[in-house]
Amino acid sequence: MTWNAPITFVAGNALEAADLxxxxxxxxxxxxxxxxxxxxxxxxxxARGAIAERLCSAAVVTxxxxxxxxxxxxxxxxGPAVTLTTGTNALVFISAxxxxxTDEMISMMTIAVTGATTLASDAEHSALVKQNFDGVVTTAxxxxxxxxxTLIPGSNTFTAKYEQHNGGTATFANRRIVVIAL
Amino acid sequence: xxxxxxxxxxxxxxxxxxxDNFNETAPGRATTAGSWFITxxxxxxxxxxxxxxxxxxxxxxxxxxxxxxxxxxPIVVAETGAQALVWLTGDIEVDTTLVADxxxxxxxxxxxxxxxxxxPSDERALSWTQMQASGGASSSARYRQTYAYxxQLTAGSNTFTAKYRINQRGPTADAFFFRTxxxxxxx
Numbered sequence: 001m002t003w004n005a006p007i008t009f010v011a012g013n014a015l016e017a018a019d020l021x022x023x024x025x026x027x028x029x030x031x032x033x034x035x036x037x038x039x040x041x042x043x044x045x046x047a048r049g050a051i052a053e054r055l056c057s058a059a060v061v062t063x064x065x066x067x068x069x070x071x072x073x074x075x076x077x078x079g080p081a082v083t084l085t086t087g088t089n090a091l092v093f094i095s096a097x098x099x100x101x102t103d104e105m106i107s108m109m110t111i112a113v114t115g116a117t118t119l120a121s122d123a124e125h126s127a128l129v130k131q132n133f134d135g136v137v138t139t140a141x142x143x144x145x146x147x148x149x150t151l152i153p154g155s156n157t158f159t160a161k162y163e164q165h166n167g168g169t170a171t172f173a174n175r176r177i178v179v180i181a182l
Numbered sequence: 183x184x185x186x187x188x189x190x191x192x193x194x195x196x197x198x199x200x201x202d203n204f205n206e207t208a209p210g211r212a213t214t215a216g217s218w219f220i221t222x223x224x225x226x227x228x229x230x231x232x233x234x235x236x237x238x239x240x241x242x243x244x245x246x247x248x249x250x251x252x253x254x255x256p257i258v259v260a261e262t263g264a265q266a267l268v269w270l271t272g273d274i275e276v277d278t279t280l281v282a283d284x285x286x287x288x289x290x291x292x293x294x295x296x297x298x299x300x301x302p303s304d305e306r307a308l309s310w311t312q313m314q315a316s317g318g319a320s321s322s323a324r325y326r327q328t329y330a331y332x333x334q335l336t337a338g339s340n341t342f343t344a345k346y347r348i349n350q351r352g353p354t355a356d357a358f359f360f361r362t363x364x365x366x367x368x369x
Contacts, residue, residue, distance in 0.1 A: 051212055
């Protein structure tokens with residue numbers, strides 16, 4: 001069933017069942033109330049004349065865990081992760097409390113995508129802390145927003161990944177992810 | 183309108199109450215994938231597009247006045263209603279090698295031009311303060327931060343531009359900004 005651009009009715013022309021079905025019944029079935037299925041959903045255009053219901057979701061892992069990996073990995077407790085149906089776009093927000101135990105080292109949290117789309121973690125859109133050691137470890141809650149615009153529509157899973165650079169052990173706690181499907 | 187038994191149904195009624203009303207629904211107004219729908223008043227909606235701009239390069243700023251970076255930072259032009267959520271993200275670092283026994287605060291903010299004129303402000307900016315004691319280490323901490331700001335606007339085409347400054351206390355310090363992103367959720 002698709003949206004049919006409403007016709008202009010003409011005086012004197014017979015009103016036919018086919019017209020009412022195409023331009024009233026079918027179009028009503030393409031409107032937001034007809035497509036609403038979940039509480040707290042919202043509506044996103046998927047193309048000209050087409051909308052879809054989308055959802056927002058979040059996940060958190062509070063456990064403090066560490067890594068010495070210099071490439072994106074799971075911690076002992078993977079995630080957090082969120083799986084949602086998206087179009088080509090999504091807004092994803094990540095945050096965590098981070099620290100490192102070596103001067104100049106960088107602790108980093110990134111986002112990997114699997115499912116309909118496969119996108120490796122990208123350090124350009126990471127949340128990070130770079131230490132200025134002086135013998136004192138600094139812990140900060142930091143975050144990052146990534147606006148995905150090239151997803152493959154469908155069920156996509158967004159998973160937080162972790163790494164460190166310049167030597168040392170990076171610690172992450174209260175790890176959060178929020179996904180706004182578009 | 184309310185349909186009434188035995189009253190002729192006219193083309194004009196169908197055009198006004200069926201055709202024209204359908205054209206005001208979300209699918210009737212949908213043109214761009216990824217856009218969403220915002221009410222503009224009673225019985226009225228508009229399509230709004232969420233836009234963002236990202237600059238991967240780093241810039242150095244020494245000015246205490248709000249300024250553009252060189253090259254300029256991210257810029258977003260968006261059609262908005264009376265409000266928008268402006269989301270700033272960026273790495274901020276202050277070079278402590280130039281600061282002796284003082285502290286400096288670096289700010290990443292934004293201005294709005296076009297339908298709205300809104301100057302950058304410390305209250306609508308990410309910030310990072312680096313303190314430096316005499317004889318302290320020469321390295322700098324860096325944090326990638328993000329925050330969303332709710333702004334009131336004049337409806338229309340609005341341009342959002344990243345702005346930068348450093349508030350120095352003590353000798354001259356440099357602020358470094360990396361991977362700056364500006365996202366506008368138009369309402």
